[in-house]
Amino acid sequence: MSDGRNGPGFGTGFGSESLLFLTDEQLRQGIEAMFFAYRGFTADPDRILSELAYGRAHHRALHFIARAPGTTVNNLLGILGVSKQSLNRVLRALVEDGLVESRVGTLDKRERNLTLTPRGEELEARLSDAQRARMRGAYKEAGPDAVQGFKKVLEAMMDQDMYRAYKKLRDSAS
């Protein structure tokens, strides 16, 4: 339960970790940076969404439907990691409001193929533009080398199941 509490001077030896010795303090700073940055990361879309009585869950659905048009509910469930009932509520709202179209699958009629309507694409673009602007700003400020490192650490931080689902999506979309 506790390999923590290690201060400088209590290193376990001179293996490869001596090149990257991490104090609890440094790790805590990383944790806090992650917390605050995620807040900044979602702040702009949240503002837009709150005007429209939508939330982050709607944003996530719009994002991944835009990313993989025609995807199924089940597919989305795997990516988002929520219960299907939770997702369904969000999708129902989006369908009722004319942002998402849900068509019965041609091959397997149990499935529903999800696509954005023009209005859905419009909102998705608005949200995405805001978030990309923030991301672009951060990238520019930090520089290209930092961006490389940023992505590397993030990829190592995802859990592996999720990362596989993510890569699968990315590949199927390109």
Place this chain on the structure above:
Amino acid sequence: MSDGRNGPGFGTGFGSESLLFLTDEQLRQGIEAMFFAYRGFTADPDRILSELAYGRAHHRALHFIARAPGTTVNNLLGILGVSKQSLNRVLRALVEDGLVESRVGTLDKRERNLTLTPRGEELEARLSDAQRARMRGAYKEAGPDAVQGFKKVLEAMMDQDMYRAYKKLRDSAS
């Protein structure tokens, strides 16, 4: 509303941005990496918390009280960015359960100074250890240079008010 939609080949010129030209696709990948990584980042503490009928809100409170022992409710509100009613609900539970102590301020008796009890410290350590282990693993996998870049991008992604509050916290804690 839309400076997006730019593909390679539609650059605006040859200014400094040509060194760091960012396609929408690259930015989207960054956005998704952030989303998935944050999920990985919170997964381990979430598991522990759900056994105890606590949530992320309790974790955040415990974390920052551990970080700045004796801090006030108002202070915490600024850091967490939630309403006092929301925070109060969480703090009340933690005080009732004997994880946090709330003492009337000595200098200003309106204030409450918040500290962790031994039991609170124990849970905080358990949560923190899990999260640090994940962070340490990601850092080791990505390497020291990547960690530098990671922090740089995250800091640029926070909004400036938040970043100032963050630095203030960090300095007062060291």
Place this chain on the structure above:
DNA sequence: TTGGAATGTCAACAAGGCTGACATAAAATG
């Protein structure tokens, strides 16, 4: 053809955000 698995929908509940209204006590100000 029939029973199980997969997929999606509807209903109800809980956690944890939010706002508004209000009470109290202490501090600051005129």
Place this chain on the structure above:
DNA sequence: CATTTTATGTCAGCCTTGTTGACATTCCAA
């Protein structure tokens, strides 16, 4: 000293977004 402002806590009620349970439909395999 009287008044106002500040810090905190509490009650009520709302919304979003998680959860589980029950159920309908469709497909597939025994």
